[in-house]
Amino acid sequence: EAQVTQNPRYLITVTGKKLTVTCSQNMNHEYMSWYRQDPGLGLRQIYYSMNVEVTDKGDVPEGYKVSRKEKRNFPLILESPSPNQTSLYFCASTPQGLSNEQFFGPGTRLTVL
Amino acid sequence: AQSVSQHNHHVILSEAASLELGCNYSYGGTVNLFWYVQYPGQHLQLLLKYFSGDPLVKGIKGFEAEFIKSKFSFNLRKPSVQWSDTAEYFCAVRGTGRRALTFGSGTRLQVQP
Numbered sequence: 001e002a003q004v005t006q007n008p009r010y011l012i013t014v015t016g017k018k019l020t021v022t023c024s025q026n027m028n029h030e031y032m033s034w035y036r037q038d039p040g041l042g043l044r045q046i047y048y049s050m051n052v053e054v055t056d057k058g059d060v061p062e063g064y065k066v067s068r069k070e071k072r073n074f075p076l077i078l079e080s081p082s083p084n085q086t087s088l089y090f091c092a093s094t095p096q097g098l099s100n101e102q103f104f105g106p107g108t109r110l111t112v113l
Numbered sequence: 114a115q116s117v118s119q120h121n122h123h124v125i126l127s128e129a130a131s132l133e134l135g136c137n138y139s140y141g142g143t144v145n146l147f148w149y150v151q152y153p154g155q156h157l158q159l160l161l162k163y164f165s166g167d168p169l170v171k172g173i174k175g176f177e178a179e180f181i182k183s184k185f186s187f188n189l190r191k192p193s194v195q196w197s198d199t200a201e202y203f204c205a206v207r208g209t210g211r212r213a214l215t216f217g218s219g220t221r222l223q224v225q226p
Contacts, residue, residue, distance in 0.1 A: 042203060101147075
């Protein structure tokens with residue numbers, strides 16, 4: 001089944017404790033991105049990647065890192081999480097050509113205490 | 114910069130009522146436009162998309178949207194809503210030549226039986 005998977009789905013952590021949210025897609029898509037969803041703000045793009053080893057900042061990159069060592073994986077790294085990073089995070093992938101549909105993962109709900 | 118405005122934040126309708134959700138975008142060039150739906154507890158799914166051609170676009174589940182270039186609008190419509198349409202709806206835009214997809218803040222639709 002073609003899909004985007006994220007792990008973990010739920011995470012409660014404390015300020016300053018490094019964490020990684022994994023994202024994997026099995027559709028051989030070139031483009032992948034991370035969004036955070038907050039009430040009243042919709043989805044805001046954190047980082048995106050056009051292909052392996054090619055990443056760039058989205059609208060709200062502060063406090064986040066990403067890597068794209070393999071085509072299928074695009075982990076989101078929070079080196080020192082803070083409470084304002086409490087949010088719902090979505091990973092998405094798209095085949096080459098951004099006019100195509102973005103396929104979203106199930107989301108990761110992160111709480112930073 | 115590209116931006117999207119969804120003016121209706123929360124809409125409550127009775128079953129069989131007609132629906133129109135507003136979406137206006139800001140971008141100086143050619144755009145690709147999307148409507149996504151997020152059912153409670155689920156990830157985003159594509160309802161419909163506009164790239165070019167006929168400005169009236171039909172999507173899944175009886176939804177349609179009309180692109181009016183002169184008004185920079187891409188409103189979502191459905192003639193008769195069902196309780197199962199209760200969800201959050203997001204309009205998104207991508208300007209040609211840009212890499213990022215920009216989402217609106219979302220409209221929460223509540224359909225009462």
